[in-house]
Amino acid sequence: MGTRRKVGLKAIKTVENIVLALIAMASVIAIGQEIFHIIKVGRVELADLLLLFIYLEVLAMVSNYVESGKLPVRMPIYIAIVALARYLILDMKSMDDWRIVAISVASILLAGTVIVIRWGHIKLPYPPTKDEE
Numbered sequence: 031m032g033t034r035r036k037v038g039l040k041a042i043k044t045v046e047n048i049v050l051a052l053i054a055m056a057s058v059i060a061i062g063q064e065i066f067h068i069i070k071v072g073r074v075e076l077a078d079l080l081l082l083f084i085y086l087e088v089l090a091m092v093s094n095y096v097e098s099g100k101l102p103v104r105m106p107i108y109i110a111i112v113a114l115a116r117y118l119i120l121d122m123k124s125m126d127d128w129r130i131v132a133i134s135v136a137s138i139l140l141a142g143t144v145i146v147i148r149w150g151h152i153k154l155p156y157p158p159t160k161d162e163e
Contacts, residue, residue, distance in 0.1 A: 053088065053092055057085050057088045058089070061082060061086075061089075064078060064085070077116055077120050080115060080119065081116060083112050084109055084113060087105065087112065088109065090105065091105040091109070104148070108144070111141060114137045114140070118133050118134070
């Protein structure tokens with residue numbers, strides 16, 4: 031591999047690690063802010079818990095990526111499902127029926143997507159890479 035290519039790949043990897051660290055730090059700060067909000071208000075609501083789960087999933091996604099170097103497509107889909115559920119819970123009273131149906135259908139489609147991806151990984155696994163052999 032050429033020297034310029036090695037330098038370029040190393041630079042990209044460095045930027046990637048910096049951004050991952052920033053995402054992790056921002057998630058931890060957001061978790062702290064949410065916990066502070068819960069303490070200040072004096073009660074925990076379902077929306078707060080769902081928001082904490084979203085932050086936790088983001089941290090898990092960063093951790094998984096750092097450990098394996100791979101980002102499972104399922105993790106952002108899980109985050110999207112929880113985000114849609116949170117949106118539905120928070121704003122259901124002010125939504126019209128069609129918006130509620132659309133969000134529900136989107137959630138079901140995302141859940142179905144996860145099932146298809148999981149089925150595909152079980153029934154049609156990727157061939158082993160050089161590192162795994």
